[in-house]
Amino acid sequence: MSVHNTSLRVNGLEKRKNLYDEPFNFWSGIFFGLGMVAFIDEAVFHQLLHWHHFYDLSTTSVGLISDGIFHAFSWFATVVALFMVADLRKRKVWNFKRWMGSVYVGAGTFNLYDGIIQHKIMRIHQIRYHVEIFYYDVVWNVLAALMIIVGLILLKKKKTLAPLKKIGDV
Amino acid sequence: MHHHGAFHETGSSFDWLFLCIPFVLLIIFYIVAVIYSNKKYRKWPAYRTLCWIAGVSGIALACIGPIAEKAHTSFQAHMFTHLLLGMLGPLLLVFASPMRLVLRTAPVKIARVITKFLKSRYVQWITHPILATVLNVGGLWVLYTTGLYAAMHSIFLLYVLVHLHVFLAGYVFTVSMIYIDPTPHRTSFYLRSTMLILAMAAHSILSKWIYAHPPAGVETMDAQVGGMFMYYGGDAIDLIIVIVLCSQYFRGRIGKEINTNINLKTSIK
Numbered sequence: 001m002s003v004h005n006t007s008l009r010v011n012g013l014e015k016r017k018n019l020y021d022e023p024f025n026f027w028s029g030i031f032f033g034l035g036m037v038a039f040i041d042e043a044v045f046h047q048l049l050h051w052h053h054f055y056d057l058s059t060t061s062v063g064l065i066s067d068g069i070f071h072a073f074s075w076f077a078t079v080v081a082l083f084m085v086a087d088l089r090k091r092k093v094w095n096f097k098r099w100m101g102s103v104y105v106g107a108g109t110f111n112l113y114d115g116i117i118q119h120k121i122m123r124i125h126q127i128r129y130h131v132e133i134f135y136y137d138v139v140w141n142v143l144a145a146l147m148i149i150v151g152l153i154l155l156k157k158k159k160t161l162a163p164l165k166k167i168g169d170v
Numbered sequence: 171m172h173h174h175g176a177f178h179e180t181g182s183s184f185d186w187l188f189l190c191i192p193f194v195l196l197i198i199f200y201i202v203a204v205i206y207s208n209k210k211y212r213k214w215p216a217y218r219t220l221c222w223i224a225g226v227s228g229i230a231l232a233c234i235g236p237i238a239e240k241a242h243t244s245f246q247a248h249m250f251t252h253l254l255l256g257m258l259g260p261l262l263l264v265f266a267s268p269m270r271l272v273l274r275t276a277p278v279k280i281a282r283v284i285t286k287f288l289k290s291r292y293v294q295w296i297t298h299p300i301l302a303t304v305l306n307v308g309g310l311w312v313l314y315t316t317g318l319y320a321a322m323h324s325i326f327l328l329y330v331l332v333h334l335h336v337f338l339a340g341y342v343f344t345v346s347m348i349y350i351d352p353t354p355h356r357t358s359f360y361l362r363s364t365m366l367i368l369a370m371a372a373h374s375i376l377s378k379w380i381y382a383h384p385p386a387g388v389e390t391m392d393a394q395v396g397g398m399f400m401y402y403g404g405d406a407i408d409l410i411i412v413i414v415l416c417s418q419y420f421r422g423r424i425g426k427e428i429n430t431n432i433n434l435k436t437s438i439k
């Protein structure tokens with residue numbers, strides 16, 4: 001990997017760029033989005049509001065497996081994402097705007113998957129019980145879709161990292 | 171509750187004291203080794219000693235004493251002891267780096283035998299993330315989805331073997347994921363992450379399975395609370411393993427290359 005490393009002095013700060021910075025930035029955002037939304041889901045909907053049930057006994061076994069893998073992956077992804085951000089920041093190549101874009105995409109994708117496939121098809125649990133569930137489902141999935149759109153717009157705005165200033169260009 | 175084995179009427183305080191001895195000895199041995207090691211090598215970090223004491227105490231608590239007694243009748247208490255015995259205890263012991271301490275203090279002849287053992291094909295197999303994960307989580311699936319859980323409470327030998335397996339599998343699994351002790355057989359970060367995610371997934375699926383399908387002889391409420399205990403307790407302890415695994419990887423990524431063929435002799439310095 002050291003072959004691709006280039007050191008540039010920019011305004012007295014050392015930037016250590018390499019070819020993997022772009023995808024690294026992108027995936028770190030996706031992972032963080034997935035993890036954050038899974039965490040909010042657990043903390044707010046399961047623990048604080050008690051809307052979601054731990055298990056509502058109507059879950060299909062595919063649903064149980066999907067839930068387990070997603071749960072484990074998002075738990076892992078949050079930690080990895082934060083280590084990736086630390087790495088990007090250390091090398092001063094963290095592109096916050098693009099990163100936020102992929103956070104939205106990751107969060108929206110997870111919510112859409114959770115809202116349509118896990119809640120409705122695999123019947124892991126519903127958003128809330130003893131209410132007209134339809135409206136909850138609509139709000140949930142529309143919000144998820146909006147997050148993906150916002151994320152894609154943010155990602156499209158700047159395709160590449162901000163161009164580095166030339167040396168001596170202050 | 172039908173599972174009251176003949177072995178479990180032995181609850182006097184004298185017995186507990188007697189059963190405490192091996193655990194107390196383990197702590198004493200460790201401290202003596204630390205004192206001995208400090209005379210010859212760089213000072214042994216205090217947190218490692220604390221981790222050892224906490225880990226051994228946790229395992230003792232899972233094997234003897236009031237909670238272990240209660241675990242025969244209450245599934246929640248049983249799950250608590252299993253979290254201590256199979257997850258938290260092993261993790262604390264791994265943090266205490268016992269192998270490094272043994273290699274520092276044991277006579278050269280014995281140390282050579284130990285390094286030879288650590289480098290052996292057997293240890294390579296058993297600490298391979300795939301096998302370690304199967305042994306660890308697969309064992310739990312067998313325990314809770316078959317009649318083994320009920321059988322274990324009526325046959326003492328089975329009870330001991332299951333608990334021994336839970337501890338050893340938990341320890342081997344932890345060792346296969348994070349490299350704190352000298353580890354001659356290393357595997358890639360990606361393989362370990364994948365297996366860790368699968369292990370966490372299988373663990374959380376099993377805890378929900380228990381919630382919905384209580385093992386034979388366990389009341390529904392008891393199984394539900396126990397299952398949730400397993401789910402959240404497992405997550406909390408796995409989070410520590412995830413953080414250590416990632417920090418080891420990213421530290422290696424930023425700094426020097428990870429030495430895959432690590433020399434045991436230099437790594438104990």
